[in-house]
Amino acid sequence: MLQKKMVDMDHMPLRWGHVKIFFISSLGQALGAGLATLIGIIIPMIQMLIHPELTSFSQGIISCMSLLGIVVGSSLIGDLSDKHGYLKLFRICPLLILGASLIGYFFDHVWILAFCLFLMGIGIGGEYSLGSDYISEIMPDRWKLFMVGAAKSTSAIGSIVVATISYFLLIKWQNPMHWNFLLLLISALSLLMFLLRIRFAQSPGWLIAHGQIEKAEIAVKYFLGNDVKIGDIKNKPVDIKDPNLKDFLSKDNLKKVIFSGVPWACEGLGVYGLGIFLPILVLALGLEPSKQDPFDKIISSVKITTFINIFVLIGFILGLFIVNKINHLKIQVWGFTLSSLGLILLLVGYKLGLSTWVFVLGFLIFELFLNAGPHLMTFIIPPQIYSIEERGTGVGLAASIGKIGAVIAVFFIPNLLKWGGIELVLIVSILVNLLGAFITQYYGRKIPEINKN
Numbered sequence: 001m002l003q004k005k006m007v008d009m010d011h012m013p014l015r016w017g018h019v020k021i022f023f024i025s026s027l028g029q030a031l032g033a034g035l036a037t038l039i040g041i042i043i044p045m046i047q048m049l050i051h052p053e054l055t056s057f058s059q060g061i062i063s064c065m066s067l068l069g070i071v072v073g074s075s076l077i078g079d080l081s082d083k084h085g086y087l088k089l090f091r092i093c094p095l096l097i098l099g100a101s102l103i104g105y106f107f108d109h110v111w112i113l114a115f116c117l118f119l120m121g122i123g124i125g126g127e128y129s130l131g132s133d134y135i136s137e138i139m140p141d142r143w144k145l146f147m148v149g150a151a152k153s154t155s156a157i158g159s160i161v162v163a164t165i166s167y168f169l170l171i172k173w174q175n176p177m178h179w180n181f182l183l184l185l186i187s188a189l190s191l192l193m194f195l196l197r198i199r200f201a202q203s204p205g206w207l208i209a210h211g212q213i214e215k216a217e218i219a220v221k222y223f224l225g226n227d228v229k230i231g232d233i234k235n236k237p238v239d240i241k242d243p244n245l246k247d248f249l250s251k252d253n254l255k256k257v258i259f260s261g262v263p264w265a266c267e268g269l270g271v272y273g274l275g276i277f278l279p280i281l282v283l284a285l286g287l288e289p290s291k292q293d294p295f296d297k298i299i300s301s302v303k304i305t306t307f308i309n310i311f312v313l314i315g316f317i318l319g320l321f322i323v324n325k326i327n328h329l330k331i332q333v334w335g336f337t338l339s340s341l342g343l344i345l346l347l348v349g350y351k352l353g354l355s356t357w358v359f360v361l362g363f364l365i366f367e368l369f370l371n372a373g374p375h376l377m378t379f380i381i382p383p384q385i386y387s388i389e390e391r392g393t394g395v396g397l398a399a400s401i402g403k404i405g406a407v408i409a410v411f412f413i414p415n416l417l418k419w420g421g422i423e424l425v426l427i428v429s430i431l432v433n434l435l436g437a438f439i440t441q442y443y444g445r446k447i448p449e450i451n452k453n
Contacts, residue, residue, distance in 0.1 A: 009220055010141045010231030017224040018139060018147075024200070025134040026151035027193045028127025030158030031097065032070070033275075035120060035186055037159040037309070039063055040276045041166050041302055044283065045179045046110055048294045054110065056418040060411035062114045063276055067410055069121020070128065071403045075396075077126030086203035090130050094193035096123035101186040108180035120186065130203075137205045138223055145380065149323055152379050153316030156309060156371065159275075163306040170299045204230065248393050253386075259443035259450075260382040260398035263332060265405020266436030267374035269429060270339065270366070273409025278305045280414075284422040285350060285359055304360070311364045315371030328377050328384070329444040335373010336437035340430050342366030347426040374436060378402060385449040 043063060047054045073093075081089045100119035104112065132148055139147045166182055173181070201223060207216035213230075220230050249257065274281060282301040322331060342365030349358035378398075386394035409432075416425045444450055 006227055006229045008231050009138070009224060009228050012140055012224075012228065014140065014143060015224065018143070021134060021138050021223060022147055022151065024193070024196045025131040026154040027189070027196075028093070028124060028131045029151055030154045030161070031186065031189050031193070032124040032127065032158070033155035034158035034162035034189065035066055035117075035124065036272060036276045037162045037278075037305070038166065038182055038185065039066065039117065040279045040305070041163070041170075041298070042113075042179050042182060043277075044280050044298050044301070045176045045295075048176075048298070050176060050179070051110060056414040058110075059414040062110060062117070063414070064407045064410040065114045065117040066121035066124070067272060067403060067407045069118040069123075070125035071121075071400065071407070073122035073125025074129045074399065074403075075125070076122065078129040081126075081130060081206070086130050086133065086206050087197075087200060089126060090134075090200065091194060091197050093123040093126040093130070094190040094197070096120070096126075097190040098187055098194065101183045101190065105180050105183045105187065113180075116183075123190075133205065134203060137203060138220075145323065146320060149316075149320050149376055149380060152376060153313065153320060153371075156313035156316050159309045159312060160306060163302055163309055167299065167302045167306055170295075170302065174295070176295050176298075253394065255443050255446055256385050256394060257397050257401075258439065259447055260378070260385060260394065261401030262405075262439045263336070263374060263436040264378040264382075264398055264402030265408075266336070266432050266439070267370070267378050268402050268406030269409035269432045270370045271375050272406040273413045274366075274425075274429060276410055277413045278308065280417070281422065281425065284417060284425075285346070308360070308363045308367055311367045312371050315368040316376060318368065319372035319376040322372070323376065323380065327450075328381055329440065329450050331373050332377040332381070332440045333373075333437050333444075335369045335375075335377065336433050336440065338369035339366045339373070340433040340437070342369065343426050343430045343433065347423065347430070350422060350426070370433075381450060385447055 039062075043059055047059060077089050077093065097120045100116040100123070103119075104116035132151060135147050135151050136144055162185055165185060169178075169182065201219040202215065204216040204219045204223075207213075207219060217230050220228055279298065279301040282304050283297060319331070319335075342362045345362035345365065346359055348354070349362060382395045382398040413425060416428060420427075
C-alpha cells in the first residue's frame with residue numbers, strides 16, 4: 001500500500017478542516033456584534049415603553065457594560081489561556097455567555113441586565129482573544145490574513161441575523177414587555193458554540209510554547225488530517241516576555257501606539273457608538289412613519305437597521321477583496337474620509353428635511369466605507385508594525401485604546417442626543433472620523449513597516 005504523501009500545513013490548499021475551524025472560531029465575532037445589535041433594540045423598548053424615567057446617563061451606563069466586559073475579558077481570559085491552555089477557556093466562554101443571558105431572561109430587571117451584559121462581555125472578550133489565534137495558527141500562509149479578516153466580517157452576519165429575527169419576533173409579539181425574550185437569541189447561539197467545541201483540540205501554538213511538540217503534531221492532524229505535518233509554528237518562540245511598558249514607550253514605539261490605537265478608538269465610535277444606537281438614531285432622524293405608536297416605531301427602526309447592516313457585510317467583503325491589493329494605510333485613510341461624507345449627507349438631509357432615501361444613502365455610504373476601511377484595517381494593521389518581541393504589548397495597547405474609545409462613544413451617544421439632538425451626534429461623529437483619517441495619514445508616513453505592504 002502506498003503511503004500518503006505528507007503536506008505542510010503552511011503551504012497546503014484549503015480543506016474541510018480549515019472551514020470547520022473558521023466557522024467554530026469566528027462564531028464569537030458574530031455573537032459579539034449580535035449582542036451589540038440586540039442592546040440597541042432592547043434599550044429603546046425599555047426606555048420608551050417600560051421605564052420612561054431611565055435617564056440618558058443610565059442608558060449610557062447600561063449600553064457600555066458589555067464593552068467594559070470585553071475589555072476585562074480579552075485581557076483576563078487571554079492571560080489565563082497563556083497559563084492553562086486555550087481549549088478549556090474556549091469552552092468556558094460560551095458557557096459564561098449562556099449563563100448570563102439566561103439570568104437576564106429570568107430576572108428581567110434593567111440593572112440585572114446591566115450586570116449580565118458585563119458577564120456576557122467578558123465571555124465575548126475571551127472569544128475575541130482565542131478565536132483569532134486558532135484561525136491564524138491553523139490557516140495556510142496564503143490564506144492567513146484573508147481568513148483573519150473574514151472572521152472579523154462575520155460580525156456583520158451576526159448583526160443581520162439578530163436584527164432580522166428580532167424584527168419578526170417583535171411583529172409577532174406586539175408587546176414590549178417581552179424584551180427579555182430576545183436574550184434567548186444569545187442563549188441559543190452560545191449553546192451552539194459550546195456544543196461545537198466539545199470535540200475540539202488544544203491550540204498547537206500553545207502546546208509548542210509549552211514544549212509539547214508531539215501533542216501539537218497530534219492536534220494539527222486532528223484538525224487537518226493524518227497527512228498533514230506541522231509547519232513553521234513549531235519554531236514559535238518560547239517564553240517571549242512582554243517588554244516593560246516604560247521601556248516600550250521610550251523607544252520609537254510611541255508613534256506606533258498612536259498610529260494603531262487612536263484610529264481604532266475613532267473607529268469604535270462608528271462601530272459601537274453609532275452601531276449599538278442605530279435603531280435609536282433612526283428614530284431620532286424620524287425615518288419611520290410619524291403616525292405610528294411608539295412600539296411600531298421601534299419595529300420600523302429595527303427593519304431599517306437590518307437593511308443598513310447588510311451594507312456592513314458588503315463593506316467587509318469589499319475590504320477583504322482589496323486587502324492584498326492596496327496599501328493598508330490608504331485603505332484606512334480613505335475609509336475614514338468617505339464614511340465621514342456619509343455622515344455629512346445625513347446631517348445635510350436632516351437640516352434640509354430631505355427624502356428618507358437620502359438618509360438611507362448616507363447610512364449606506366457610512367457603513368460601507370467604515371467597514372471596508374477602518375473596521376477591518378484597525379484589526380489587521382497593529383500586528384504588522386511591531387517586532388515579534390514587542391507584538392503582544394503593542395497589539396494589546398492598540399486594542400485597549402480602541403475599546404476605551406468604544407466605551408466612551410457608547411456612554412456619550414445618549415447624552416449627546418439629550419444635549420444637542422441628532423445634529424450634535426452627527427457633528428461629533430464627523431469630527432472623530434476626520435481625526436482618525438488625519439492620525440492615520442500623519443503618523444502612518446513615519447512608520448516604514450506599514451508602507452511596505
